[in-house]
Amino acid sequence: MRIVYVTRSFPYEKKETFLIPELRFLKKEGHEILIFPCGEAKRVINRDAEQFLDSTRVIITKRASTIAALFKNFFIHPLICLRFLAFMLGSKSYHRFVTRARIFVKATVASEIVKKWEADHIHAYSSSEPATMALYISKFTGIPFSFTAHRFDILENEILSTKLKKTLFVRFVSEDAVNLFREVTGIEPGDKGKVIHLGVEVPGYNQIDKKEDGKVILCPANLLRVKGHVYLIQAMLILKKKGIDFELWLAGDGPLRESLEEFVDHLHVRDCVKFLGYVPHNELLKFYEGNKVLMVVIASVDLGKGEREGGLSIALMEAMSYGVPVVATRVGGIPELLTEDTGILVKDKDPKALAEAIERIFKDKQLRMSLGKAARARIEKHFSVEKNASYLLELFKSNSFQVS
Numbered sequence: 001m002r003i004v005y006v007t008r009s010f011p012y013e014k015k016e017t018f019l020i021p022e023l024r025f026l027k028k029e030g031h032e033i034l035i036f037p038c039g040e041a042k043r044v045i046n047r048d049a050e051q052f053l054d055s056t057r058v059i060i061t062k063r064a065s066t067i068a069a070l071f072k073n074f075f076i077h078p079l080i081c082l083r084f085l086a087f088m089l090g091s092k093s094y095h096r097f098v099t100r101a102r103i104f105v106k107a108t109v110a111s112e113i114v115k116k117w118e119a120d121h122i123h124a125y126s127s128s129e130p131a132t133m134a135l136y137i138s139k140f141t142g143i144p145f146s147f148t149a150h151r152f153d154i155l156e157n158e159i160l161s162t163k164l165k166k167t168l169f170v171r172f173v174s175e176d177a178v179n180l181f182r183e184v185t186g187i188e189p190g191d192k193g194k195v196i197h198l199g200v201e202v203p204g205y206n207q208i209d210k211k212e213d214g215k216v217i218l219c220p221a222n223l224l225r226v227k228g229h230v231y232l233i234q235a236m237l238i239l240k241k242k243g244i245d246f247e248l249w250l251a252g253d254g255p256l257r258e259s260l261e262e263f264v265d266h267l268h269v270r271d272c273v274k275f276l277g278y279v280p281h282n283e284l285l286k287f288y289e290g291n292k293v294l295m296v297v298i299a300s301v302d303l304g305k306g307e308r309e310g311g312l313s314i315a316l317m318e319a320m321s322y323g324v325p326v327v328a329t330r331v332g333g334i335p336e337l338l339t340e341d342t343g344i345l346v347k348d349k350d351p352k353a354l355a356e357a358i359e360r361i362f363k364d365k366q367l368r369m370s371l372g373k374a375a376r377a378r379i380e381k382h383f384s385v386e387k388n389a390s391y392l393l394e395l396f397k398s399n400s401f402q403v404s
Contacts, residue, residue, distance in 0.1 A: 002032045003396060004114055004122040004137070006130040011035065011049035011056055012042040017281060018314045019125060020048050021201045021385040026393065034117055036110050036137075038103060038129045046281055057113055059106040073108045073140060080139050087159070099129065107133045111140035119143055121396040127170070128153040131163050144168045144399050149177055151332060160185050164192060169395055171196045174312050174333030196392055197336075199385030200317045202376075203289075213365065214294040215246045217358060220284055220315040221298050223254030228299035228329065230263060234351035235299075235358065237267045244362060247272055249293075251279040288322035295361050295368070297327040300334065301348040312337045312383075321379040323372035327357045337383070342375040 003026065010016035023033055033055045041058040044050055074081045084104050091097035114122070114137055122137055124130035124147035131147035138145040147163065148171045154160070164170060164187060172178045172195045181189060221227040229250065236248050250260075250273065257275065264273045287293050296319035312333040316326050320342065328334050329348040338345050344360065346353035361368055 001121070001393070001396065002034070002117060002119045004110075004117075004119045004134075004143075005033060005035045006110075006122065006124040006134045006137070007035060007037045008126055008130055009037050009039040009042070010125070011044055011046075011052045012037060012039065014045045014278070016125060017046050017049065018198050020046070020052075020281075021199060022389045022392070023052060024201075025385050025389045029393070031393070034114070034119065036106070036133070038106065038133055045278075048281055057110070059109045061102055061105045069109045069112055073111070077140060080136070084136065100132070103129055103133045104136060107136035107140065111137045114143065115141050121145070121168075121399065123147065123171075123396065126150065126153040127160060127163065128156045128158045131167075132158055135163055135166055138166070146171060146395065148173065149181060151177055151180055154180050154184055157184050161187055164189060167192065168398065169194050171392060171395075173198050174336050176333040176336065194395065196388050197312055197383055198314060198317075199383050199388035200314060200321050200379065202321045202380050202384050214292070216287075216293050217246055217248045218251060218287060218293045218296050218319075219248065219298060220251045220279070220296065220319075221300075222252040223250070223256040223260060225256065226300060226303055227252075228301040228348060229256065229260055231301070231349055231351045232297060232299040232354060233260070233264060233267065233269065233273060235354035236269050236273060238351060238355035239358060240269055240272060242359070244359065246358075246362070247274060249274050249276055251276045251284060251287075253278045285318065285322075288319060288324055293319070293324055295325045295327060295358065297354070297358060298329070299348070299354055300329050300331045302331045316343070317379055317383050320375035321383075323376045325361050325368050325371040326375065327354065327361065329354075337378075339374075339378065341370070342378045343371060 007016055007019065010019050027033060035052060035056040037056065037058060044053065088097055088100045091100055122134045122143055122145035124134035124145065127147050127149040134145040134147060146168045150173050154177060169192050170189055172181065172193055174197065175195055178189060178193055178195060219232060223229060239246060261275060264270050296316065298313060298316060313328065316328055316337060319326050326338065326343040328338055328343060328345060330345050331348050335345060344357040346357050
């Protein structure tokens with residue numbers, strides 16, 4: 001099968017790396033992939049993404065061939081082009097107008113490439129700009145499309161009602177995402193809404209029984225408000241006052257780096273908190289493979305509609321697949337991932353609850369072992385990329401969609 005993927009920026013930059021296991025599985029199964037990022041070609045930061053560069057086509061908007069393709073499309077599809085022009089003119093800001101214009105140009109050029117490539121299906125990895133681009137590639141080519149909806153993209157509500165009407169199906173990454181879709185659009189997805197979790201590659205070996213006692217708490221999360229680092233750092237102060245010997249490793253970077261470092265100094269926990277900065281994905285997995293991490297903690301918070309945590313955490317899934325015990329907060333789709341016996345869930349914005357959960361895992365080796373075993377089993381059963389990507393592939397093959 002020949003599948004087109006429309007992304008925000010992948011394989012460039014740091015985002016959308018959760019795509020890698022799925023794309024790798026599809027290629028391993030013998031399917032061909034063609035990737036169109038909505039953005040421009042930039043630096044590839046994740047080494048695992050380099051393998052997809054040969055399958056990527058970046059549309060340069062300022063080229064004579066692009067202008068020619070636009071005129072050709074206006075001649076062949078005048079009504080579609082005029083409707084999109086009206087859509088652009090309805091933009092509420094200049095930035096939105098420019099963005100929509102850029103997406104239309106890219107969709108026009110991409111449609112020519114997609115037709116020549118003889119693609120079977122188009123899938124967008126976000127319900128915002130990528131889904132808009134996929135929708136119009138589909139209109140120009142007659143090839144069915146679908147899209148994945150997370151959370152941040154649903155909040156943008158970029159013609160979601162139109163996309164739902166025209167798409168083959170919507171892949172929601174969690175039940176929480178389905179509920180948010182209903183809340184934002186007032187529309188019931190119905191049979192077109194499919195909950196298919198993101199998946200991870202489960203390591204072929206089990207190190208749970210070999211795990212040694214340690215003191216490293218790993219937080220693999222970008223330094224953003226929604227990740228709740230301030231509450232986790234406050235929890236470290238509570239643990240330090242209790243005399244618990246630990247190290248908190250913050251693996252990630254972001255705009256809060258400077259303020260968080262100042263906060264660490266203010267609380268006098270610099271001796272037990274390390275800022276690792278951006279850690280390449282393969283290096284992060286080596287922490288688990290080498291038994292360097294006692295537990296993983298992500299203290300995400302709900303800051304309201306404009307800034308809410310995404311779906312199910314890939315970072316938590318990966319730790320669980322290695323049998324690493326995890327602590328997380330009840331926000332977004334995380335409660336769909338963690339059950340009582342596979343990890344510890346606490347209320348968000350609660351340093352005391354975080355500290356108590358972390359202390360329980362520190363002091364109870366049997367609990368660590370049982371959580372690790374149950375966590376790995378849950379990932380194998382419900383969140384492996386093989387299972388979830390196979391289901392997605394079956395939907396791609398259904399093709400019961402007529403473009404109109």
